Amino acid sequence: MDEYALIMRHEDGTKVASPEQMQIWMKQTMDWIGGIAAQNKFVSGTGLPFADAKVVGHNGIVTDGPFGEIKETIGGFITVKADSVEEAVEFAKGCPVLAGEGNTVEVRKIAKRDGVH
Amino acid sequence: MEKKELIPHLFRTEYSKIVSVLCRRFGLDYIEIAEDIASETFLTAAQTWGLNGAPPNPVAWLYSVAKNKAKNHLQRNTVFETKVAAAIQNSYSYSDMSEIDLSPQNISDSQLQMMFAICDPSIPAEAQIGLSLRILCGFGIDEIAEAFLSNKETINKRLYRAKEKLRQEQKKIEFPGAAEINKRLENVLTTIYLLFSEGYYSVSQNQTLRQDLCFEAIRLCSILVENKSTDKPQVNALLSLMYFHASRFEARVNKNGDLVLYDDQDTNLWDDELINKGAHFLKRATTGNELSKYHLQAAIAYWNTQRADTTEKWESILQLYNSLLQIEYSPIAALNRTYALSKANGKLPAIIEAEKLNLSGNHFYFALLGELYTGIDDKKAILNFQQALSMAKTDTDKKLMRKKIEGML
The missing domain is CATH 1.25.40.10 (Tetratricopeptide repeat domain)
Structure with a gap:
């Protein structure tokens, strides 16, 4: 069985949500992850808060936040176990981030430490 | 207490103490000798008390007889004198070899160390539970066999193999160092929870026996909570969890001995005293930053003791299970x-x-x-x-x- 990272991409990280809306998203995310864990397919995961975010440029210039010219940002990622990329995609389809128009979930296979990848 | 109940009661409470203290003194290699001496002590008690009546302080009587028997054994047995005695004298600074220390402090220390010795991953889980029941809880082989729906021969064999394993692995009766204690505690907690579950979900129809298993698990966990170095948040969480579950003993079985599902239980039969104890230890469990699986399970068990069927209750239980x-x-x-x-x-x-x-x-x-x-x-x-x-x-x-x-x- 392989491991896949499901990376949650927000089209516009500067959008401000109401506390009530955030509460709903939080529950939906916890239920989504709980559902994957209930299939014994959850490996690990973390949210990436927007506070205290920095971007470091190639010339050593540090800017605040991931939002400059580009508004798209990563909200978090989880790692799951799956037999195939198709199965991992099925997990991704349940991600509540996708309720937001323009948001995406990127599915990426985790490289194995087997000398091949 | 009636005389005929006195000895079984004392056997439960004192047998394991005597065995633990003797084992700590002799080493785990001689666990069977320790068991023999403890058993003989009770046999002597049964014979003597049957004729003369129970002494005014039966526990002190048992300890003094056990001490004498241990002393006699040490004197009789040359192997002990030459090999073990030398070893003991090296590792302990006792000048008087034959003195057996049955003070409350030494009893508690010995039982705790015995727990750490038995609850070791090198011994199969079933055998750990069996050994715990026998050595730490003073259960008879018959009772252990009934709890496992097995027979005496199988249980005897299983316990024998487990003791052999303890010998082979050269396990010492000692207290793990501060750095190691959390890891070793994890094993002890696993065994205690298995012991509890064995009682709670057992296939055995003997209700009294099943409840005894659960309360023994609670007692062992209480020993850990009462000792400073093992009074950790996750230990309190496990104790809390077991109290919450135990509060439904009366409600989960009907008069015919049939299981009653949670939704169909008469909540008036839930034991508020045990629920309060659960709450007490849950509070004690929330002192650190650690959130163990026992914390989550205790929190779920807490919500299960809430009688009202609210959205808040089920939403909380759902999120706890998600975690x-x-x-x-x-x-x-x-x-x-x-x-x-x-x-x-x-x-x-x-x-x-x-x-x-x-x-x-x-x-x-x-x-x-x-x-x-x-x-x-x-x-x-x-x-x-x-x-x-x-x-x-x-x-x-x-x-x-x-x-x-x-x-x-």
């Missing part, structure tokens, strides 16, 4: 999580999630599906209950499923 499953997956947690999901989010989303669980080898899975389909698609519900019935292993489970099916026809 628990991320720490440690188990089929039963996955099934319970899905049930909580149906209560918090509705039956339809729960059915979709249930279908993904991949637990079709488990009869509880079909029982859950039956429950979820009830009122949505009764035909499907009955089919699932029938499937559960055909897979159920115990009479109790079969009875429950038959009742469900009859209720729907």
